[in-house]
Amino acid sequence: MRRLLYLLTFLATLAVLAGLAIVALNLRGEDKLPDPPVAFNPTPAQVERGRYLALAGNCAGCHTARGGAPYAGGVGIETPFGTIFASNLTPDPNAGIGGWTSAHFWRAMHNGRSKDGRLLYPAFPYPNFTRVTREDSDAIFAYLQSIPPAPTPNLAHNLRFPYDTQPALAVWRALSFKPGTFVADPAKPAEWNRGAYLIDGLGHCIACHGTRNVLGATQEKLGLSGGLIAVENWYAPSLTSKREAGVADWDPKDVAELLKNGRSARGSVMGPMADVVFGSTQHLDEADLRAMGVYLKSLPNTASTAPAATSTTSRRDARVMERGEKIFDQRCAYCHGDKGQGAEGAYPPLAGNRAVLMDSAVNLIQIVRHGGFLPSTGGNPRPYGMPPFRYVLDDSDVAAVLTYVRGSWGNDAPPVTPRDMLRR
Missing domain, CATH: 1.10.760 (Cytochrome Bc1 Complex; Chain D, domain 2)
Known part of the structure; x- marks a missing residue:
């Protein structure tokens, strides 16, 4: 007792x-x-x-x-x-x-x-x-x-x-959570520090582009390494990986143009990021946009340096590829080209497009189902868009056409499976 x-x-x-x-x-x-x-x-x-x-x-x-x-x-x-x-x-x-x-x-x-x-x-x-x-x-x-x-x-x-x-x-x-303050890095120029302040503070980019733990807290140590946006089921790609959305090899002016107009010579934005450009970054001045570009360009590349995996071509079902090719020819080739080459200034190329080649196909599934729309901005007031295909393509159709796109014209990304389609 x-x-x-x-x-x-x-x-x-x-x-x-x-x-x-x-x-x-x-x-x-x-x-x-x-x-x-x-x-x-x-x-x-x-x-x-x-x-x-x-x-x-x-x-x-x-x-x-x-x-x-x-x-x-x-x-x-x-x-x-x-x-x-x-x-x-x-x-x-x-x-x-x-x-x-x-x-x-x-x-x-x-x-x-x-x-x-x-x-x-x-x-x-x-x-x-x-x-x-x-x-x-x-x-x-x-x-x-x-x-x-x-x-x-x-x-x-x-x-x-x-x-x-x-x-x-x-x-x-x-x-x-621990309250903090922004501390400028004295070893970096003022422009870099301004970009860091905007990206890590007011811009709260890690809220989407960061990994979260089981309690829903962003894992600061992993930085802007990409993460699935809960419930919305969009993947915010890593800003520290050249294989995803890293801009280490971009000119800062291209980053600034992307944030200002929603598109640049190096890429375009869709999904939740299109809302951010529309409601936020298109309204920022050129100095701040360039500062953000300078900071993002400096982020360390965290992409794996391991040798590329063996080709996934052998794991693709020939019948699925044939079906996907037929759907692509009927629904997609008019805009994206019969070789996935796209149309400059209008429709993005699919061949070699890193958004197509990412390990996760969740964004591609969302775009095919619900459409892909760039934001309307001062520099791109009437952007081209992609209509939703959820009313004409079922899940197996979407999986087939995306498997075809991810495995054609030199692309070699994993097929889209029925399990991927269930992750809505």
């Missing part, structure tokens, strides 16, 4: 210590709010700067619902744990952040905590925004306070238990 009592006492003490540690880890790096609040009187230049920074962070992409008031929230963000709804950022005093101070907003950006002290879910990418400077945070707040207030009520999150509880979120944060 005494041993049991000792054991229970030990476990209770351990639980208390663990709880105190979790509380301490959730409070680290957090300053007390000024009391009384400091007056905030932004200048027109600060408001304009905030407008630009909000575009750089693509804030409207999550906080503006289709057909809704700008920044009034309501967009549902699907996660493996349930749906999180973006909040109202307009200066409405009840539904929005009209009652916030710049210190409240800074705490949300830097520490992931709301005005009332609640911990925020990392669908709001404060693990990246924590690197944003106080000056830039204040500018964004100044801009948000200048837009028309909208009384759109915030929607309750729809998360499964226990993910809908603050204690569970506190445990996640204790394990996965």
Whole structure:
């Protein structure tokens, strides 16, 4: 009996210590709010700067619902744990952040905590925004306070238990989040550091282009090594691999052009990245776009240096290839060419295209099913697009034509299997 009592006492003490540690880890790096609040009187230049920074962070992409008031929230963000709804950022005093101070907003950006002290879910990418400077945070707040207030009520999150509880979120944060700041590398030029600040901070590129662990946290040590975008089932390719989307051999101006126009001589964007270009990067100035290109170009190449695997040609079913060729001739060759050569300035080539040759075929499946559309931008206002084929091609048809494309004209990527088609 005494041993049991000792054991229970030990476990209770351990639980208390663990709880105190979790509380301490959730409070680290957090300053007390000024009391009384400091007056905030932004200048027109600060408001304009905030407008630009909000575009750089693509804030409207999550906080503006289709057909809704700008920044009034309501967009549902699907996660493996349930749906999180973006909040109202307009200066409405009840539904929005009209009652916030710049210190409240800074705490949300830097520490992931709301005005009332609640911990925020990392669908709001404060693990990246924590690197944003106080000056830039204040500018964004100044801009948000200048837009028309909208009384759109915030929607309750729809998360499964226990993910809908603050204690569970506190445990996640204790394990996965630490407030930080952007520290410029003195060995690098100012342009490189500016690009790093935008990519790793406001741009929160790792939120899509990073690998996540079982708890949904991005694995910072792996960097921009690519990752599957949960629920949406698009693969954000690695920005550190020449085999995927690395730009180590690009000129920074080509990267800038891609981010500005959605296409360049070296490639084009589709899927979720098309939304990013449309709502964010096309609005950035040339200096920032070039800085991003300089930084991305400098990323180390993490592609495997192992010898290429033996040809997969022998593993392709001749009947599937024949069927795929027939579908390609009927549906695809008119635009992409009978040899997969494409049409310059209009339709991308499929022969030698690294988007075609990636190990994962998930993006190709999405494009064939749902269509492929570049963003409309100032530099490419009427982009060519690809219609969806889900109404005329079934899963076996899609698998066949993609297997053919990935195994023709010198391409030698793995076939698309029925199992691949089930990963929607």
